[in-house]
Amino acid sequence: MGRKGSEVLVIRVLIAVADPVAAIGLRAILEGSGSCECETLVPDLEEVRDAVGRHRPDVVLLDVAFRKADASLVPELAERYPESRVLVYVDHSPDECAVRTLLCEGGRVHLAPEAVARLDDCCLMSLQNMARGCLGTGSDAAAVVKAVTAVAGGEIAAAPWLGIVANTLAGAREGVPEAISVRELEVMTFLARGMTNKGIAKEMGLREQTVKNHVTKIMVKLGVENRLEAGLMASEHHLTAAD
Numbered sequence: 001m002g003r004k005g006s007e008v009l010v011i012r013v014l015i016a017v018a019d020p021v022a023a024i025g026l027r028a029i030l031e032g033s034g035s036c037e038c039e040t041l042v043p044d045l046e047e048v049r050d051a052v053g054r055h056r057p058d059v060v061l062l063d064v065a066f067r068k069a070d071a072s073l074v075p076e077l078a079e080r081y082p083e084s085r086v087l088v089y090v091d092h093s094p095d096e097c098a099v100r101t102l103l104c105e106g107g108r109v110h111l112a113p114e115a116v117a118r119l120d121d122c123c124l125m126s127l128q129n130m131a132r133g134c135l136g137t138g139s140d141a142a143a144v145v146k147a148v149t150a151v152a153g154g155e156i157a158a159a160p161w162l163g164i165v166a167n168t169l170a171g172a173r174e175g176v177p178e179a180i181s182v183r184e185l186e187v188m189t190f191l192a193r194g195m196t197n198k199g200i201a202k203e204m205g206l207r208e209q210t211v212k213n214h215v216t217k218i219m220v221k222l223g224v225e226n227r228l229e230a231g232l233m234a235s236e237h238h239l240t241a242a243d
Contacts, residue, residue: 011035011152014057016042017089018065022137026061026089026144033145045069052077057084058152061135064090067126078130087133087151088126123158133157184221187214191231 013036017023023041030036039055045066074086123134135147147157190200201208224230
Protein backbone atom coordinates (compact mmCIF):
# COMPACT_ATOMS: atom_id res chain seq x y z
CA MET A 1 0.00 0.00 0.00
CA GLY A 2 1.05 3.65 0.15
CA ARG A 3 3.47 5.60 2.25
CA LYS A 4 3.68 5.43 6.02
CA GLY A 5 2.87 8.49 8.07
CA SER A 6 3.26 8.37 11.87
CA GLU A 7 2.98 4.57 11.81
CA VAL A 8 -0.25 4.78 9.75
CA LEU A 9 -0.23 3.34 6.26
CA VAL A 10 -1.66 5.95 3.91
CA ILE A 11 -3.71 4.87 0.89
CA ARG A 12 -2.79 6.81 -2.23
CA VAL A 13 -5.84 7.54 -4.40
CA LEU A 14 -6.12 8.94 -7.90
CA ILE A 15 -9.56 10.43 -8.55
CA ALA A 16 -10.57 10.24 -12.21
CA VAL A 17 -14.07 11.72 -12.16
CA ALA A 18 -15.47 14.06 -14.83
CA ASP A 19 -17.67 16.15 -12.53
CA PRO A 20 -15.31 18.63 -10.80
CA VAL A 21 -17.68 19.21 -7.88
CA ALA A 22 -17.93 15.46 -7.22
CA ALA A 23 -14.17 15.05 -7.58
CA ILE A 24 -13.43 17.82 -5.09
CA GLY A 25 -15.98 16.40 -2.67
CA LEU A 26 -14.46 12.93 -2.89
CA ARG A 27 -10.99 14.34 -2.30
CA ALA A 28 -12.20 16.25 0.77
CA ILE A 29 -13.80 13.10 2.18
CA LEU A 30 -10.77 10.89 1.59
CA GLU A 31 -8.13 13.33 2.77
CA GLY A 32 -10.30 14.25 5.75
CA SER A 33 -10.35 10.60 6.82
CA GLY A 34 -6.68 10.71 7.72
CA SER A 35 -6.06 7.37 6.00
CA CYS A 36 -5.89 8.54 2.39
CA GLU A 37 -4.08 11.08 0.28
CA CYS A 38 -5.10 12.08 -3.25
CA GLU A 39 -2.37 12.17 -5.86
CA THR A 40 -4.30 14.27 -8.35
CA LEU A 41 -7.70 14.94 -9.90
CA VAL A 42 -8.08 13.67 -13.48
CA PRO A 43 -11.13 15.16 -15.25
CA ASP A 44 -10.53 13.70 -18.74
CA LEU A 45 -10.42 10.15 -20.06
CA GLU A 46 -7.36 10.93 -22.19
CA GLU A 47 -5.31 11.66 -19.07
CA VAL A 48 -6.15 8.56 -17.05
CA ARG A 49 -3.56 6.10 -18.36
CA ASP A 50 -0.72 8.61 -18.13
CA ALA A 51 -1.72 9.69 -14.62
CA VAL A 52 -1.90 6.12 -13.33
CA GLY A 53 1.47 5.34 -14.92
CA ARG A 54 3.09 8.38 -13.32
CA HIS A 55 1.59 8.18 -9.85
CA ARG A 56 1.03 4.42 -9.42
CA PRO A 57 -1.73 4.95 -6.84
CA ASP A 58 -3.10 2.22 -4.60
CA VAL A 59 -6.64 2.95 -5.79
CA VAL A 60 -8.00 4.56 -8.95
CA LEU A 61 -11.48 5.98 -8.31
CA LEU A 62 -12.73 5.90 -11.89
CA ASP A 63 -15.82 7.54 -13.38
CA VAL A 64 -18.08 4.90 -14.94
CA ALA A 65 -18.46 7.25 -17.92
CA PHE A 66 -14.76 6.75 -18.70
CA ARG A 67 -15.13 2.96 -18.47
CA LYS A 68 -18.10 3.06 -20.83
CA ALA A 69 -16.31 5.33 -23.29
CA ASP A 70 -13.23 3.09 -23.44
CA ALA A 71 -13.94 -0.61 -22.87
CA SER A 72 -10.24 -1.48 -22.82
CA LEU A 73 -9.33 1.01 -20.08
CA VAL A 74 -9.95 -1.03 -16.91
CA PRO A 75 -8.54 -4.35 -18.21
CA GLU A 76 -5.48 -2.49 -19.50
CA LEU A 77 -4.89 -0.74 -16.18
CA ALA A 78 -5.33 -4.04 -14.32
CA GLU A 79 -2.76 -5.73 -16.55
CA ARG A 80 -0.17 -2.91 -16.65
CA TYR A 81 -0.56 -1.64 -13.09
CA PRO A 82 -1.96 -4.49 -10.93
CA GLU A 83 -0.96 -2.63 -7.79
CA SER A 84 -3.35 0.20 -8.76
CA ARG A 85 -6.78 -1.29 -8.15
CA VAL A 86 -9.79 0.28 -9.87
CA LEU A 87 -12.90 1.32 -7.93
CA VAL A 88 -15.63 2.44 -10.36
CA TYR A 89 -17.75 5.45 -9.40
CA VAL A 90 -21.26 4.61 -10.64
CA ASP A 91 -24.50 6.58 -10.86
CA HIS A 92 -26.64 4.14 -8.88
CA SER A 93 -26.49 1.99 -5.77
CA PRO A 94 -24.44 -1.24 -5.96
CA ASP A 95 -27.22 -2.98 -4.02
CA GLU A 96 -29.81 -1.77 -6.52
CA CYS A 97 -27.58 -3.03 -9.31
CA ALA A 98 -27.18 -6.44 -7.64
CA VAL A 99 -30.90 -6.95 -7.22
CA ARG A 100 -31.82 -5.77 -10.72
CA THR A 101 -29.12 -7.89 -12.33
CA LEU A 102 -30.14 -11.03 -10.45
CA LEU A 103 -33.81 -10.52 -11.24
CA CYS A 104 -33.19 -9.76 -14.90
CA GLU A 105 -30.70 -12.53 -15.68
CA GLY A 106 -32.43 -14.98 -13.34
CA GLY A 107 -35.57 -14.80 -15.45
CA ARG A 108 -37.84 -13.42 -12.73
CA VAL A 109 -38.82 -10.28 -14.64
CA HIS A 110 -38.76 -8.92 -18.16
CA LEU A 111 -37.18 -5.50 -18.51
CA ALA A 112 -37.73 -2.85 -21.13
CA PRO A 113 -34.86 -2.28 -23.61
CA GLU A 114 -33.99 0.98 -21.81
CA ALA A 115 -33.58 -0.90 -18.53
CA VAL A 116 -31.45 -3.59 -20.14
CA ALA A 117 -29.24 -0.89 -21.64
CA ARG A 118 -28.79 0.54 -18.15
CA LEU A 119 -27.77 -2.87 -16.86
CA ASP A 120 -24.98 -2.90 -19.44
CA ASP A 121 -23.43 -0.03 -17.50
CA CYS A 122 -23.85 -1.58 -14.06
CA CYS A 123 -21.41 -2.63 -11.39
CA LEU A 124 -21.33 -6.24 -12.54
CA MET A 125 -20.10 -5.17 -15.97
CA SER A 126 -17.30 -3.20 -14.30
CA LEU A 127 -16.34 -6.16 -12.10
CA GLN A 128 -16.38 -8.50 -15.08
CA ASN A 129 -13.86 -6.16 -16.71
CA MET A 130 -11.43 -6.45 -13.78
CA ALA A 131 -12.47 -3.52 -11.61
CA ARG A 132 -12.25 -4.31 -7.90
CA GLY A 133 -15.41 -2.62 -6.75
CA CYS A 134 -18.07 -0.01 -7.32
CA LEU A 135 -19.15 3.03 -5.35
CA GLY A 136 -22.51 4.76 -5.80
CA THR A 137 -22.71 8.53 -6.27
CA GLY A 138 -25.04 8.84 -3.30
CA SER A 139 -22.65 7.15 -0.88
CA ASP A 140 -21.95 8.91 2.41
CA ALA A 141 -18.46 9.74 3.65
CA ALA A 142 -18.10 6.55 5.69
CA ALA A 143 -19.09 4.39 2.69
CA VAL A 144 -16.58 6.17 0.44
CA VAL A 145 -13.69 5.58 2.84
CA LYS A 146 -14.79 1.99 3.51
CA ALA A 147 -14.90 1.17 -0.22
CA VAL A 148 -11.49 2.70 -0.93
CA THR A 149 -9.96 0.93 2.06
CA ALA A 150 -11.45 -2.42 1.03
CA VAL A 151 -10.18 -2.17 -2.53
CA ALA A 152 -6.73 -1.03 -1.39
CA GLY A 153 -6.61 -4.12 0.83
CA GLY A 154 -7.38 -6.45 -2.07
CA GLU A 155 -11.05 -6.98 -1.25
CA ILE A 156 -14.12 -6.57 -3.46
CA ALA A 157 -16.14 -3.43 -2.66
CA ALA A 158 -19.61 -4.30 -3.90
CA ALA A 159 -22.97 -5.65 -2.84
CA PRO A 160 -22.71 -9.29 -1.59
CA TRP A 161 -24.18 -10.89 -4.74
CA LEU A 162 -21.81 -8.91 -6.92
CA GLY A 163 -18.87 -9.77 -4.70
CA ILE A 164 -19.51 -13.51 -5.05
CA VAL A 165 -19.85 -13.25 -8.82
CA ALA A 166 -16.72 -11.10 -9.11
CA ASN A 167 -14.64 -13.45 -6.98
CA THR A 168 -15.69 -16.50 -9.00
CA LEU A 169 -14.95 -14.62 -12.22
CA ALA A 170 -11.50 -13.76 -10.88
CA GLY A 171 -11.00 -17.41 -9.98
CA ALA A 172 -12.00 -18.50 -13.48
CA ARG A 173 -9.31 -16.22 -14.94
CA GLU A 174 -6.76 -17.97 -12.72
CA GLY A 175 -7.71 -21.45 -13.90
CA VAL A 176 -10.35 -22.27 -11.28
CA PRO A 177 -13.57 -23.91 -12.63
CA GLU A 178 -16.09 -21.61 -14.33
CA ALA A 179 -17.82 -18.86 -12.43
CA ILE A 180 -21.11 -19.33 -10.61
CA SER A 181 -23.95 -18.50 -12.98
CA VAL A 182 -26.76 -16.12 -12.09
CA ARG A 183 -29.19 -19.07 -12.05
CA GLU A 184 -26.93 -20.93 -9.60
CA LEU A 185 -26.71 -17.76 -7.54
CA GLU A 186 -30.50 -17.72 -7.39
CA VAL A 187 -30.51 -21.34 -6.19
CA MET A 188 -28.06 -20.29 -3.47
CA THR A 189 -30.60 -17.81 -2.12
CA PHE A 190 -32.92 -20.75 -1.40
CA LEU A 191 -30.11 -22.87 0.04
CA ALA A 192 -29.53 -20.00 2.47
CA ARG A 193 -33.07 -20.63 3.76
CA GLY A 194 -32.37 -24.35 4.22
CA MET A 195 -34.83 -25.41 1.53
CA THR A 196 -34.76 -28.90 0.00
CA ASN A 197 -34.21 -29.55 -3.70
CA LYS A 198 -37.90 -30.37 -4.03
CA GLY A 199 -38.90 -27.11 -2.38
CA ILE A 200 -36.50 -25.09 -4.51
CA ALA A 201 -37.76 -26.80 -7.68
CA LYS A 202 -41.34 -25.89 -6.82
CA GLU A 203 -40.41 -22.30 -6.01
CA MET A 204 -38.39 -21.82 -9.22
CA GLY A 205 -40.61 -23.86 -11.54
CA LEU A 206 -37.82 -26.33 -12.34
CA ARG A 207 -37.49 -30.10 -12.26
CA GLU A 208 -36.02 -31.49 -9.03
CA GLN A 209 -33.17 -33.12 -10.97
CA THR A 210 -32.32 -29.76 -12.54
CA VAL A 211 -32.05 -28.19 -9.10
CA LYS A 212 -29.92 -31.11 -7.92
CA ASN A 213 -27.57 -30.52 -10.84
CA HIS A 214 -27.32 -26.82 -9.96
CA VAL A 215 -26.55 -27.63 -6.32
CA THR A 216 -23.82 -30.09 -7.33
CA LYS A 217 -22.18 -27.50 -9.58
CA ILE A 218 -22.42 -24.86 -6.85
CA MET A 219 -20.63 -27.12 -4.36
CA VAL A 220 -17.83 -27.83 -6.83
CA LYS A 221 -17.36 -24.17 -7.70
CA LEU A 222 -17.39 -23.03 -4.07
CA GLY A 223 -15.10 -25.86 -2.99
CA VAL A 224 -17.52 -27.11 -0.30
CA GLU A 225 -18.43 -30.71 0.51
CA ASN A 226 -22.18 -30.48 1.01
CA ARG A 227 -25.26 -28.35 0.45
CA LEU A 228 -25.28 -27.25 4.09
CA GLU A 229 -21.90 -25.56 3.67
CA ALA A 230 -23.11 -23.94 0.44
CA GLY A 231 -26.21 -22.69 2.25
CA LEU A 232 -24.15 -21.34 5.14
CA MET A 233 -21.89 -19.49 2.71
CA ALA A 234 -24.92 -17.98 1.00
CA SER A 235 -26.34 -16.98 4.38
CA GLU A 236 -23.05 -15.38 5.43
CA HIS A 237 -23.24 -13.21 2.30
CA HIS A 238 -26.81 -12.19 3.20
CA LEU A 239 -28.35 -13.82 0.14
CA THR A 240 -32.14 -13.89 0.43
CA ALA A 241 -34.71 -15.10 -2.05
CA ALA A 242 -36.80 -12.45 -3.78
CA ASP A 243 -40.49 -12.38 -2.91
